Amino acid sequence: MEKEKEQSKKPEKKAETEQKSNIKRRTLLKALTGIPVLGVFAFELLEKWSYEREKRNKVLAELGLRDIKAPTVIKSSSGTKGDLLRIGIIGFGNRAKAHANGLGFMHPLDVIKRKENGTLDNWLAQEDLNVALTGICDVFDLHAENGLETARNQIRPGGGTGTNLPVKRYLHYQEMLDDKDIDAVMIATPDFHHAKMAVDAANAGKHIYCEKSVALTEKELNDLYNTVKKSNIVFQLGHQITQSVVFQQAKEVIRKNILGKITLIETTTNRNTASGAWIRNLDANGNPKPGNEKTIDWAQWLGSSPKVPFSLDRYYNWTKWFAYDMGMIGQLFTHEFDAVNQLLRIGIPKSALSSGGIYYWKDNREIPDTLQCVWEYPDKDLTLMYSADLACSRNRGRVFMGHDASMELGSSLKVTVDNDSTRFKQQIKDGIIDPNHPVFSYHPGSNKIDAVTSATEKYYASRGLINTNINGHQIDLTYLHIKEWIDCIRNGGVPRANIERAFEEGVTCIMANKSYREKRYVEWDPVKRKIV
Amino acid sequence: MKESDKYTSWQLIVLISLRILIGWHLLYEGITKLINPNWTSAGFLMESKWILSGFSQWIISNPGILNFVDFLNTWGLTAIGLGLIVGLFTRTAAISGAILLLIYYLNNPPLIGLEYSVPMEGNYLIVSKTLIEAVALFVLVVFPTDSVAGLDVFIYRFKNRKNRRGK
Structure with a gap:
């Protein structure tokens, strides 16, 4: 009996263990439910x-852009670092600060500011250029003092160390040019001094980095051209845009003729602030900025321009008068022209026609706040246009319009294929290329926040004039431009x-300015090399 | 009582599907950010309105903290997504996912009077899909399925065995 009982228990036990293992298997399968889902996910992701x-x-x-690559490192030109270069800055206002930073010098207060906003590292990542800032010349004591403090600051980028060379203030730029202890000068004065100072500097054998505009009159321009041509100095005009990685990409796009025949280039300016319209005599709190006849050498500031009584308005807001510059043409279009000319080498136009007026900033200004200029290049089948407004900040780009595609070039690059393109007709039909969206766009380092703050600075940044992203660092374009100049000197x-x-x-620029001021169509005579 | 006994099989199927679908979504959000070296939360934070906007501005103004937040977002989303799909640390994943989604929601809630420069992809009044997804994750917290379907089963078993031995 007992045996029987035992025998009958056995299959029961067996069934029980089978059931248990079944349950186990089912539990195991349920526990792993998610794994196949993960597999499907991975498969779809790869797809x-x-x-x-x-x-x-x-x-x-299809576009021939496959091998385009952003340079990750800007290579230092081959050759030695060479001997120490001693540099003098003429005119130490806002722009010169950027020059000093590019050279590797920063005012102690700016060091603190940039430490606070987290951009000091970008500056410290610059290469040490092995230069000394040994001369400062400014007609305003306060600015000169700023320059001296900047030059004396021992903090250097690129692991550089201070040279301990003394820095000297020159009361007149000619004194600086006469000093054999200065090798090169950077000119950042109001525009009307540029040409004369550059001519004098070239005659004194100093290398020149000159801010735009280069000259206000044809005579000045010819003088400068002939003097520099005769000399052995290295001349660089302050247009840093071509140093950016975006610009290098644009160059590839042009080289590969993606755009087809380009017949129209539209360049623009839109700003809508008092500072953007060159009203800069008040500080952030609305108080007048410093300066008086005692601290500013007014006679030297006026130079060869018409004698007028001392005026802080003129000192800070000089752009408003034709005696001192060419308004938007000289201050802003120059950068636009440089970008276009460096890309397409369009050179001198056959004709220029400008019109505009003072429609918003009805102060004592002479320069227009709304301006349209058109230059014709019949030998290149091309029109260059500049359209500018100082009372509306609507963003309009810098656009190259071709039969097959158009390209917008600013701080980023966008190429959009034309709906009616001949070359890409088939690809548009096949759906490979969508003419409604940029077919190629390039935003270097879009994950970095720029430290640009003021509206005017934002304008420059949007035009691709401030920084470029290299190896995760926002590298100052002015620094790269100065570095190129110094490499060429060495x-x-x-x-x-x-x-x-x-x-x-x-x-x-002089043609367009002349056209606006004389209200007429202006032409260039290529034989006599003269504006007529 | 075991959870599998609490739910009918249809309830289980629906709950597990919800868990896996949300996991799928968050995992893909995380991975897209992971493989895009240019991705940053800065753009999103810059748009931040309402009660968290001050906090967001503070994050943007500190590059180090912004980097950290980006890291947390990318890896947080990836880990939460993975956890929900395979059912590992499911409760933690669901709670952190819900909190993360709530933070997204609070940064740009579609409230009356708040205007965003980037248009939303649907039409919302106070309630948005982000808010619904956050609440759905809370649903998963209170109706857990991890002890039935998910790698957490092994964790429970391990704990149970330990407890039994302890007794």
């Missing part, structure tokens, strides 16, 4: 990536914004 990569490669291959070579480009730009 999507390969689809996107293929599509992108196909489009880029190792030979011609910088990109050389005297030829400066001459072309100078003529183009």
